[in-house]
């Protein structure tokens with residue numbers, strides 16, 4: 195059954211065929227979003243059938259593009275943990291952690307890269323490139339190793355120690371670029387001229403979003419179709435937040451939600467908070483943050499190609515954007531680790547710091563069901579151990 199209808203630009207709504215090599219809108223460079231014949235899906239399978247079959251991200255194939263293979267390193271199926279001791283500490287009555295550190299290469303990026311690399315293989319390309327602050331590059335390197343795909347990772351010089359070495363261990367070529375993520379992206383753009391490799395940058399490739407939608411599908415299954423009131427997500431480039439928002443919109447249009455869609459809460463560092471600033475000013479687009487500074491490398495991202503969609507996701511769901519500082523992130527990391535057994539990345543810890551701030555502002559009520567998404571584990575951030583040295 196063909197459910198997939200191709201891609202549509204999120205900005206100008208231009209339609210792009212599903213087998214196109216285009217990774218962004220040829221007219222306006224906007225982000226491409228997968229489209230599905232939702233009425234046909236709803237009349238062909240039941241909600242229980244959608245959730246019943248298989249393991250990992252590919253079990254949700256009616257709402258993924260139809261590839262000729264399903265590349266996998268065992269991504270998805272991550273635990274949803276009830277954080278009972280943290281409930282007592284915060285006063286939130288039902289608090290959960292979706293622990294994405296259980297994915298291959300230790301982060302949520304595995305979901306998107308499994309789908310994106312599968313698309314690359316279907317397009318017949320021999321090489322793929324990405325600029326990365328760490329996790330996306332690691333995921334691409336690992337899936338490239340699995341598929342025999344040549345990969346080239348452009349990492350900024352501020353990337354945590356060990357990322358370059360680990361990417362090389364998977365067989366990737368690594369280019370270290372002085373500066374921050376946009377500097378790495380610029381260098382990649384210069385190198386790419388004349389190459390036939392495919393770019394898998396954030397929102398220059400449509401299937402990273404499609405793969406990441408599976409976080410939302412798993413949440414629904416794990417919560418017995420009782421959607422959370424809030425999903426708190428650390429946000430850099432924004433594929434995660436846009437993917438979860440898109441997934442819930444699809445589920446709603448399929449008639450597969452029992453209640454209302456969750457509100458999305460974006461957490462950024464106060465040293466790099468372009469979404470928060472634009473949201474608070476009521477703007478529809480984001481201005482690039484001039485001097486991004488935070489030890490949370492995964493959210494040290496000064497802008498996004500999907501700024502309109504990120505801001506729309508917040509307003510459409512009654513969500514919010516909140517900034518926390520690095521000290522609050524480190525305190526939250528210690529609290530989450532000692533009270534839940536989940537040792538988060540700084541980005542994951544930021545979700546707990548954000549929850550604290552939103553409780554204090556009165557935005558989140560103690561009776562609401564809250565999910566914190568820990569996007570990755572701590573292990574590539576050795577400084578997370580500093581407070582515990584004796």
Ligand SMILES: [Zn+2]
Pocket residue numbers: 203204205206207208219220221222223224
């Ligand atoms: Zn467009």
